[in-house]
Amino acid sequence: MAPPTEVTVHPLVLLSVTDHFYRVAKDTRNRRVVGILLGTVARDGSVQASNAYAVPFEEDAADPDVWFLDHNYHEHMFAMFRKVAARERVVGWYSTGPRIRSNDIKIHQVLRMYCADPVFVIVDVRGTDSQSQSQPQQIQAGGGSGPQQRAKIPTDAYVAVEQVKPETFGEKEWTFAHIPSEIGAVEAEEIGVEHLLRDVKDTTVSSLSTQVTER
Amino acid sequence: MAPPTEVTVHPLVLLSVTDHFYRVAKDTRNRRVVGILLGTVARDGSVQASNAYAVPFEEDAADPDVWFLDHNYHEHMFAMFRKVAARERVVGWYSTGPRIRSNDIKIHQVLRMYCADPVFVIVDVRGTDSQSQSQPQQIQAGGGSGPQQRAKIPTDAYVAVEQVKPETFGEKEWTFAHIPSEIGAVEAEEIGVEHLLRDVKDTTVSSLSTQVTER
Numbered sequence: 001m002a003p004p005t006e007v008t009v010h011p012l013v014l015l016s017v018t019d020h021f022y023r024v025a026k027d028t029r030n031r032r033v034v035g036i037l038l039g040t041v042a043r044d045g046s047v048q049a050s051n052a053y054a055v056p057f058e059e060d061a062a063d064p065d066v067w068f069l070d071h072n073y074h075e076h077m078f079a080m081f082r083k084v085a086a087r088e089r090v091v092g093w094y095s096t097g098p099r100i101r102s103n104d105i106k107i108h109q110v111l112r113m114y115c116a117d118p119v120f121v122i123v124d125v126r127g128t129d130s131q132s133q134s135q136p137q138q139i140q141a142g143g144g145s146g147p148q149q150r151a152k153i154p155t156d157a158y159v160a161v162e163q164v165k166p167e168t169f170g171e172k173e174w175t176f177a178h179i180p181s182e183i184g185a186v187e188a189e190e191i192g193v194e195h196l197l198r199d200v201k202d203t204t205v206s207s208l209s210t211q212v213t214e215r
Numbered sequence: 216m217a218p219p220t221e222v223t224v225h226p227l228v229l230l231s232v233t234d235h236f237y238r239v240a241k242d243t244r245n246r247r248v249v250g251i252l253l254g255t256v257a258r259d260g261s262v263q264a265s266n267a268y269a270v271p272f273e274e275d276a277a278d279p280d281v282w283f284l285d286h287n288y289h290e291h292m293f294a295m296f297r298k299v300a301a302r303e304r305v306v307g308w309y310s311t312g313p314r315i316r317s318n319d320i321k322i323h324q325v326l327r328m329y330c331a332d333p334v335f336v337i338v339d340v341r342g343t344d345s346q347s348q349s350q351p352q353q354i355q356a357g358g359g360s361g362p363q364q365r366a367k368i369p370t371d372a373y374v375a376v377e378q379v380k381p382e383t384f385g386e387k388e389w390t391f392a393h394i395p396s397e398i399g400a401v402e403a404e405e406i407g408v409e410h411l412l413r414d415v416k417d418t419t420v421s422s423l424s425t426q427v428t429e430r
Contacts, residue, residue, distance in 0.1 A: 012230040019227050019266070023300055051234070054299040073298065080292055084269040085238055 002045035004092075004119045007157040008184040013037065013052040013094075014123065014154075020054040021096045021125045030061055032096040034107070036074055037121060038081060038088040047091050047119050053077050064102040069110055078114070092119035098126060100158070105174050108160050117159065121181060124154040157181035217260035219307075219334045222372040223399040228252065228267040228309075229369075232338045235269040236311045245276055247311040249322070251289055252336060253296060253303040262306050262334050268292050279317040284325055293329070307334035313341060315373070320389050323375050332374065336396060339369040372396035 017035065025031040034057040039050040055074050060066035078090065093111050095104065104120065111118040158176040165173050232250065240246040249272040254265040270289050275281035293305060308326050310319065319335065326333040373391040380388050 012227075012234050015227045015230055020299070023302075056298055073295070077295055080288070080295065083271055083288065084235070087238075 002043065003117045004041065004047045004157075004159050004179060005045035006179055007047045007049055007092075007119050007121060007155075007181040009121060009123070009155050009157075009181060010039075010048065010050045011183070011185050013049050014183060016052045016054075017094055017096065017123045018125045024054075025096070032098075032101075033057065034069060034093060034095050036078070036090060037092045037094055037119070038078075038085070039091045040087065040089070041091055049091055049119070049121060051081070051085065051088055052094060053081070059101075059103060067103050067107070069107055071110060071113070074114070090114040090118070092121060094121045094123055096125050097122035097156075098124045100176060105160065105176065108176075109174070112160075119179070120158045120160070120176065122156045122158075124156070155181045155183065217258065218332045219256065219262045219372075219374050219394060220260035221394055222262045222264055222307075222334050222336055222370075222396040224336060224338070224370050224372075224396060225254075225263065225265045226398070226400050228264050229338065229398060231267045231269075232309055232311065233340045236340045239269075240311070247313075247316075248272065249284060249308060249310050251293070251305060252307045252309055252334070253293075253300070254306045255302065255304070256306055264306055264334070264336065266296070266300065266303055267309060268296070274316075274318060282318050282322070284322055286325060286328070289329070305329040305333070307336060309336045309338055311340050312337035312371075313339045315391060320375065320391065323391075324389070327375075334394070335373045335375070335391065337371040337373075339371075370396045370398065 017033075020033050020035060024033050033054065035052050035054045037049040037052050039048040041047050055077070056068075056070040058068045081088065090111070092115065093107065095101075095107075100122070108118060108120055111120075157179050159179055160174050161177045162172045163175050164170055232248075235248050235250060239248050248269060250267050250269045252264040252267050254263040256262050270292070271283075271285040273283045296303065305326070307330065308322065310316075310322075315337070323333060323335055326335075372394050374394055375389050376392045377387045378390050379385055
């Protein structure tokens with residue numbers, strides 16, 4: 001199996017992570033939430049992150065060495081998921097970041113217990129990138145692609161790579177390498193998203209998304 | 216607490232149910248999937264169905280008395296969910312129907328073990344109502360509301376009511392009564408949906424949803 005080369009984050013994952021964050025960390029200052037990504041990995045290394053669940057996680061903002069990922073919870077939850085989704089396996093984990101934190105490479109090593117080559121996906125649920133909510137005029141979801149389009153996607157994906165550090169006499173160290181990510185839906189999800197597009201925007205959706213769709 | 220008067224189905228639930236159906240029952244002829252709805256009930260009886268999970272379910276198409284809902288699985292899963300979402304409780308259950316089946320009132324009685332007055336929501340993931348996929352020209356997601364708008368929403372909600380049957384000398388019988396339902400998002404979900412609106416449609420979403428949004 002090739003190492004992960006790119007990650008497609010499915011709509012259900014995006015909404016699950018957003019829900020998790022706003023349930024747990026909305027009114028906190030610097031907190032992030034963490035969970036597990038399930039899905040499939042193709043032979044060419046492209047990862048489909050099609051499902052996700054929250055995992056209890058605590059960390060000490062002052063001391064990056066102090067953190068706790070409840071991996072018993074994960075093992076339990078994964079066993080439950082397997083009963084209704086036999087084909088999905090652990091493909092990695094998510095954090096709401098919004099940036100890589102210094103303990104992330106250690107959390108990543110825990111994930112290697114469940115997946116030979118996990119991906120780490122940061123989902124920026126607050127939208128702290130250049131397309132922030134306070135600047136709706138900057139949003140243009142044109143049909144084009146390329147770097148401009150990519151910048152709008154609120155995900156960043158990484159794999160861990162082992163690098164030799166010359167300054168410590170060739171000792172190896174794990175570090176994150178960025179890989180491409182995109183939001184994508186398969187047929188089943190498109191149907192759900194289509195209903196959302198049809199139904200949500202006419203009921204309670206905010207003016208911003210209306211501006212975006214009526215563009 | 217007033218009995219449920221209306222149900223708001225959140226985007227995460229809609230995508231979870233769609234995902235569950237296509238994972239399990241996509242290529243089957245008459246199969247449906249069943250799961251639990253979590254959320255909150257307001258004092259006025261309005262129900263927010265904000266989360267959902269699949270539950271293993273089997274039934275005999277030929278004999279409506281033969282069915283199995285894995286309530287041990289549910290109890291286990293609910294205990295897991297409570298650890299990351301303390302405020303959400305069981306508010307009811309879902310079926311992908313697309314119609315009420317004769318064993319549904321019995322399944323509903325099982326749910327009463329976990330919730331005094333559960334709601335039963337049918338989510339029509341196949342879109343078998345009048346707005347079927349083969350007739351995109353019929354879709355008009357106008358800004359209006361009212362009956363025309365309501366018909367597009369792929370959910371139907373019910374509560375169980377006890378009715379006296381005159382023909383059996385006043386014996387009581389449980390039956391389903393329809394209550395209004397809608398797709399709705401809270402602030403947190405809107406952000407997720409906004410990203411979907413921005414990102415999905417420009418990547419892999421089908422031409423139908425493009426037609427809908429570009430209307």
